[in-house]
Amino acid sequence: MNKHTKLALLVAPFLILGGYIASDLYIENEAEKTRVFQLEPSGNCDVINKSCILKSGEFEVNIYDEEGITTVNSTFPLDTATLFLVSENEEVTVYPLGMIDSAYYWKSSTALRQLASTQGAQYKLRLIANIKGGQYISEFTTRTM
Amino acid sequence: MEGETTYWQENLRLIFISLVIWFVVSFGLGILLVEQLNEFRLGGYKLGFWFAQQGSIYTFVALVFWYSAKMNALDKKYKVEES
Numbered sequence: 454m455n456k457h458t459k460l461a462l463l464v465a466p467f468l469i470l471g472g473y474i475a476s477d478l479y480i481e482n483e484a485e486k487t488r489v490f491q492l493e494p495s496g497n498c499d500v501i502n503k504s505c506i507l508k509s510g511e512f513e514v515n516i517y518d519e520e521g522i523t524t525v526n527s528t529f530p531l532d533t534a535t536l537f538l539v540s541e542n543e544e545v546t547v548y549p550l551g552m553i554d555s556a557y558y559w560k561s562s563t564a565l566r567q568l569a570s571t572q573g574a575q576y577k578l579r580l581i582a583n584i585k586g587g588q589y590i591s592e593f594t595t596r597t598m
Numbered sequence: 599m600e601g602e603t604t605y606w607q608e609n610l611r612l613i614f615i616s617l618v619i620w621f622v623v624s625f626g627l628g629i630l631l632v633e634q635l636n637e638f639r640l641g642g643y644k645l646g647f648w649f650a651q652q653g654s655i656y657t658f659v660a661l662v663f664w665y666s667a668k669m670n671a672l673d674k675k676y677k678v679e680e681s
Contacts, residue, residue: 457669472624
């Protein structure tokens with residue numbers, strides 16, 4: 454092993470360490486930025502009949518209603534979740550959801566069942582789900598089958 | 599004296615090229631372009647992930663021996679190799 458190989462082997466760990474520190478700083482800086490992702494309904498969305506899944510990459514949100522309690526169940530834990538019911542004339546009713554036992558389940562009593570329980574009824578909703586480093590938003594329509 | 603300067607300049611050029619490769623492979627392919635590279639797969643792994651976890655290390659090891667070989671060639675060229 455000559456002097457050049459020795460020198461290269463000596464310097465390499467410092468470069469690896471430098472790369473690791475630089476990467477860590479970069480990733481940490483990126484994670485602190487709030488990014489917005491759009492959730493899209495997967496097939497027909499029917500909240501009343503427990504068949505409404507919104508997707509964005511590996512993140513999925515299941516929204517369903519049981520006896521007037523609307524629940525949001527997500528694949529990743531959420532920091533906050535807010536549901537909006539939007540009427541035909543664009544009047545918005547806000548429902549900040551409360552956590553149930555774990556950050557994967559959020560719920561609130563809403564008027565959705567009264568507004569869209571009959572077959573064929575449809576209603577526009579919006580959802581904002583906050584997660585560390587990102588905000589997931591969606592505007593979708595529930596159609597009761 | 600002129601020979602020493604040229605030798606040193608070529609040495610610096612080699613170090614600069616090595617550092618560029620180090621940066622491109624570790625920071626560029628492993629972090630900055632990770633999303634684009636993840637569209638492709640290598641051995642079942644997403645390519646960007648593979649570069650961040652394994653590819654960069656393989657490249658660093660190869661770089662050590664490449665640098666050493668180039669420097670030896672440079673030593674020979676300027677007749678300053680170890681006896």
